Amino acid sequence: MKSKIITVKSVDDYNKFIKKIKYYKTFLYRNTKFKIEQNKIFKDIESIEKALNLKKKKERTEYVYSYCCDYIDNYCKDKDFCKFKDNKCLNQYHNNYINGCCRGCRFQSKSGCKTSNLTCKLFYCSSVKDNNKIVEYKDLKIIRCLPLRNRPIIKHDFFVSREEMLNDLYLNSIIIFVIKTLFRLRYIKKMVNSNKTS
Numbered sequence: 275m276k277s278k279i280i281t282v283k284s285v286d287d288y289n290k291f292i293k294k295i296k297y298y299k300t301f302l303y304r305n306t307k308f309k310i311e312q313n314k315i316f317k318d319i320e321s322i323e324k325a326l327n328l329k330k331k332k333e334r335t336e337y338v339y340s341y342c343c344d345y346i347d348n349y350c351k352d353k354d355f356c357k358f359k360d361n362k363c364l365n366q367y368h369n370n371y372i373n374g375c376c377r378g379c380r381f382q383s384k385s386g387c388k389t390s391n392l393t394c395k396l397f398y399c400s401s402v403k404d405n406n407k408i409v410e411y412k413d414l415k416i417i418r419c420l421p422l423r424n425r426p427i428i429k430h431d432f433f434v435s436r437e438e439m440l441n442d443l444y445l446n447s448i449i450i451f452v453i454k455t456l457f458r459l460r461y462i463k464k465m466v467n468s469n470k471t472s
């Protein structure tokens with residue numbers, strides 16, 4: 275395997291490197307091992323290097339997915355964005371619904387979500403977004419190591435398990451994803467109208 279050394283020691287180097295990921299992830303670099311020389315300022319560089327060096331699609335997808343979920347979980351662990359009280363989030367204090375955005379989802383439980391869905395982790399309503407700094411899709415540069423067609427899947431694959439979402443990403447077919455989503459819609463509509471307190 276060939277070796278490619280990249281130096282990332284300034285913001286300019288970092289921005290250039292991030293822009294070039296779209297080339298580094300292609301088949302042209304299938305036999306290239308990346309070595310990124312850096313000064314530890316940019317916290318995601320090591321992970322992006324690791325993702326680019328995982329040449330098998332499944333391994334890379336799973337690694338990027340887990341990295342993003344862990345990153346968001348760590349960021350949110352000491353924050354209380356949704357301000358739940360008696361099972362009601364801040365948008366539900368004055369209506370009959372409970373359990374926030376997860377109401378009716380088959381993966382909710384008393385101890386929280388039973389799976390790890392990246393789309394859900396990235397979602398916040400405007401009441402939260404307008405008043406807090408949340409992790410957004412654009413903050414997760416490592417996602418650029420995945421194919422471009424994964425982008426709409428990551429943005430819209432709500433209410434499915436980690437395994438189902440990873441399968442959608444491996445398949446990487448927008449047509450199949452849209453068909454699956456249409457089938458799921460009936461379930462989602464039922465779910466959105468469920469979990470009223472009375």
Ligand code: SF4
Pocket residue numbers: 355356357363364365373374375376397398399400401402
């Ligand atoms: S994101 Fe908004 S609607 Fe969803 S649980 Fe949090 S406060 Fe409620």
Ligand code: SF4
Pocket residue numbers: 375376379380381382383386387388389391394395432433434435
């Ligand atoms: S999959 Fe999404 S909607 Fe369902 S419980 Fe988990 S976070 Fe909530």
